Amino acid sequence: MTTTESEKPPYDEPSPPGRCAPPPRPHGFAALLRRLHFYAGVFVGPFILIAAVTGLMYALIPQLDTYVHRDHLTVDRVGDQRLPLADQLAAARAAHPEGTVASIRPPGAPEETTWVTLAVDDVPPDYQRTVFVDPYSAEVRGALTTYGQWLPTRAWFDELHRNLHLDAVGRHYSELAASWLGITALAGLWLWVGHRRQTGSWRRIAVPDRGRKGRRRTRSWHAVIGVWILLGLLGLSLTGITWSRYGGASIDSVQQALGGTAPAVDTTLGETAATAAAGPHAQHGGPAGEGADFLTGADIALHAAHDAGLREPMWMYPPAEAEQGWLVAEKKRDWPTRNDAVSVHPETGVITDRVDFAQWPVLAKLTRWAIDTHMGILFGVPNQIVLALIAIGLIVLIVHGYRMWWQRRPTRGAAWAMGRPPLRGAIRSLSPVTTVALAAAAIAVGWFLPLFGLSLLAFVVVDAIIGGVKRRTPDRVAAD
Incomplete structure (x- = not known):
């Protein structure tokens, strides 16, 4: 999103030639959020963009998955009576004696096959081999490599979204995107609300400035799209963290401490x-x-x-x-x-x-429902449509953000110069109490979300190094 209209120098078009008045230094919490929002958008934006594109693909794939594997999922002819599960298991094991039986899914409709899932060693970790059996004739309809309840097509897109098929290393991308998504969205909302309040256009918080041109018009669309999809972004961010490696462990700890884990059935017979x-x-x-x-x-x-x-x-x-x-x-x-x-x-x-x-505890139920909503399952096709719209909105929002950065580039000088970041000095304008409180909050969030904390620390270190270099180069101070 963007900053306030009253602070033009950090976020406005270049001043006309002949105006040499130095821009005012940024001040206050909004200035700090503006710089944070800028750095997150520029450097974490690509990760969020990838998550949005792959998430859009995943939201649209369930029906295709069912169609592609329809021969495995359905029978040619519905019989009068199903065979006992024991006979179907015998047929599945005769065709596939490898491994052990991990689970069985009985048919849920007359035309469906029985799933017999095997734990085998010749598939990737967390994957299984599922044998599909005609419940009326015990004919084996084939076998597929599955991931939980997902068939191969959906499993492939699921893994693409989760880790880009890069295993444990790839999970860092999705955790980084999920960790920053909600925080960046809230920071942008704060800035946009401040802008609307200062310009007296509070009622137009969800309406773009169509009469504007250039960067101002891009900024308004960027901010308004963020307002429209804000709740969806916060939900995707929180539920996405639950699957992450480090942040997910933090959420699990909180759930256990609050007694919010789902109870398990005791299968011990005595x-x-x-x-x-x-x-x-x-x-x-x-x-x-x-x-x-x-x-x-x-x-x-x-x-x-x-x-x-x-x-x-x-x-x-x-x-x-x-x-x-x-x-x-x-x-x-x-x-x-x-x-x-x-x-x-x-x-x-x-x-x-x-x-x-x-x-189940209320927290466990809410977690289950939130995750299934994230996956487009809870409300079926309408759920998929909403997820697709949020993903498209996020993609457009990110593109508008990079377009604003391009529109703020210097009009003279290097041909490929980029727009400058918001001016430094925001932290120095805060009171000591506010500074300590913000530092404590950043440490707490960084401890809970380690990849967020490490990337935030990297932003601070890199920004400090760049600032130190520019202070030692007098002829470049003005460029900051």
Whole structure:
């Protein structure tokens, strides 16, 4: 966004020839925010732009993902009755005996296939192999490398948005963008509100100055677009940080301290139940393949979950040990959401533990809903449209910001000279108490968001070095 109209020298067109009056020094909190907003826009702007472009792609991909992989997701003919899960598991393991069964997704509609997800070693970390089985004929429709619930196309764009396919190193880009996005947006809002208040145009805070020309017109559109999408930017910034490596760990710590983590189902059966369960597993066995001993009871667990009120879409997780039961969890992430989960004894079908979504702490529910909104899931197609509009608005906003920088370039001198940053001196104009308070706030936020803190420190150090060099070069002082 921009600064106040009354402070023309730092953010206005070059003065006409013949005017030699030195510009006034910047002062106050607004001047400090203006310099921060400028540096963030110039140096962090490219990272935010990449996140906006890849986020726009991701928001538009779900329907394409379903269409591309429709042969795996649907059957050719809907039969009269589905086969038992045990038969479908046997078919999946016969075709793909590698690895172990990590989860099963029963069909949620008559035309859908059953997903059998395998934990294997020949896929990238955090990825699995999912085998798709026709529930009426046990025909294996194929296998795909999946990432959680996402099929390959969506998973590819998801990873592009998260880390640019650069693994752990790439996550730094998205964390840097998410950390600065909200702070930069709030700083811009403060400056724009100050400008409107000083110019007596408070009611036009969300309306651009169409009658202006040049940089002033660009500035007004830059600021107004920011106002229009501000809430969306703040939401994307906060939820984006939850996935980050360092900032996400800070948020997890806060959630744990406030008791805001989602409760987990206890799948432990107990000594007596485990002993009773071990015999039938050994006697009847299960589908062929490594680690298949504990797949017995899939149909019992499915029927027990249905009797307990759980409905598709839901995922079933087989026991990892004889002392554990099946975990069956709803994962309906669109509104109204359903996230009830139960633990089922694999032989008797008794529900040994249950956690309903209604039992989740409010903070855990809000986190779940916020993340699903960020991913365009919670409200379906309208959610995707809003995300796409916010991403487009952010892209246009950033382009306008760089255009303003270009429009502020000197009209004489080097052909490729860039616009000057806002004048220095803002910190010296603040009171000691205000300076200490701002420093403490910066340290606290930097501790909570390490990449933000490190990049802010880099801005301060580089700016101090540049200022020191220019003070030692008298003929360049005026250029600052």
